[in-house]
Amino acid sequence: MKEKNNNNVSLFQFRACRRSLIFAVLTVTFSLYASGLFTSAALAAQATVRWPVLAAIIQYRVKQLNAVGIDADRVETFIRQAAANGAKIVVTPETTFYRFSVWTQNGVTQLDLANNYNSLVNRFSNLSKELGISLVIGLRKPSGDPILPTYNVAIFFGPDGNILGTHRKVIPATNETAFTMSGDQSDLKVFMTPYGKTGMLICRDMDDYWPSQALVSQGMGLLIGISADPGVGGPGRGWQKVYPACAQGGICYGIGANQIGTNIDDKTNGGSGFVAPGGHRLSAAGFNGVPNDERILYETLYLPDANHVADLSGPLFLLLRH
Numbered sequence: 131m132k133e134k135n136n137n138n139v140s141l142f143q144f145r146a147c148r149r150s151l152i153f154a155v156l157t158v159t160f161s162l163y164a165s166g167l168f169t170s171a172a173l174a175a176q177a178t179v180r181w182p183v184l185a186a187i188i189q190y191r192v193k194q195l196n197a198v199g200i201d202a203d204r205v206e207t208f209i210r211q212a213a214a215n216g217a218k219i220v221v222t223p224e225t226t227f228y229r230f231s232v233w234t235q236n237g238v239t240q241l242d243l244a245n246n247y248n249s250l251v252n253r254f255s256n257l258s259k260e261l262g263i264s265l266v267i268g269l270r271k272p273s274g275d276p277i278l279p280t281y282n283v284a285i286f287f288g289p290d291g292n293i294l295g296t297h298r299k300v301i302p303a304t305n306e307t308a309f310t311m312s313g314d315q316s317d318l319k320v321f322m323t324p325y326g327k328t329g330m331l332i333c334r335d336m337d338d339y340w341p342s343q344a345l346v347s348q349g350m351g352l353l354i355g356i357s358a359d360p361g362v363g364g365p366g367r368g369w370q371k372v373y374p375a376c377a378q379g380g381i382c383y384g385i386g387a388n389q390i391g392t393n394i395d396d397k398t399n400g401g402s403g404f405v406a407p408g409g410h411r412l413s414a415a416g417f418n419g420v421p422n423d424e425r426i427l428y429e430t431l432y433l434p435d436a437n438h439v440a441d442l443s444g445p446l447f448l449l450l451r452h
Contacts (some may be wrong), residue, residue: 183219188222215263255293300314
């Protein structure tokens, strides 16, 4: 009988210890939630283990508006620097390599610039594979249409160099509508990356509610928004453009990459930054002492990561399962 009582005491102590551990885990989870690192809604919706992933934005200033060479070289240098500092996701702005608007300047048309599409895709596909990073670039692509001969596109390369997602701008801005063909509903689809369900939008797409809502409704966990946006006074709207989607569903992170500097008739106004699920701004150019100039911005995001495999048989998970 004494042995049975001892066993009962041991079982009671084990259960008490387990309850204390669960309480500690919940306390830490609540603290992280309060600090904006993630939300309980995000965890419930994604139902997956998350890992810290360093992301980088290249807030870029275009140097040569009517050609590709100089800017492609400079962008590559920035990307290599970000990767050397540990970034696993690197995002560049809309039309990263040349001017945003005006059909023709100095004898160079927007279609001439768009005709660099294949060479740029090949170059940065190889770069993402070499560095083992996920990479997003913004550029123009020939549409084949004689009236609206270009698309404004974003390309997501995986760490193996393969294209995992492409987005054609659904709502062109006023100063590009004369030569830019719109994307369609097929562009408002999430796609799988090493970091879960991902969506992309381009500048004006994010000024309307419905494109981001279409992606949120598909369980998007990461929104990448690229812009060449002039903003209105003060720091630009790079991070603000991805904010609504993060706040709507409460389950996605946002990476907002905007150009900085004069691009033809626009003065792009930066403000690139990162937003947590629920709409909490993590960091951004022009805020909290971060200069709003050409630079690389870094932030740790907590995302599903195909490079990690959770040990669901470990001691903690065994305790939580009983």
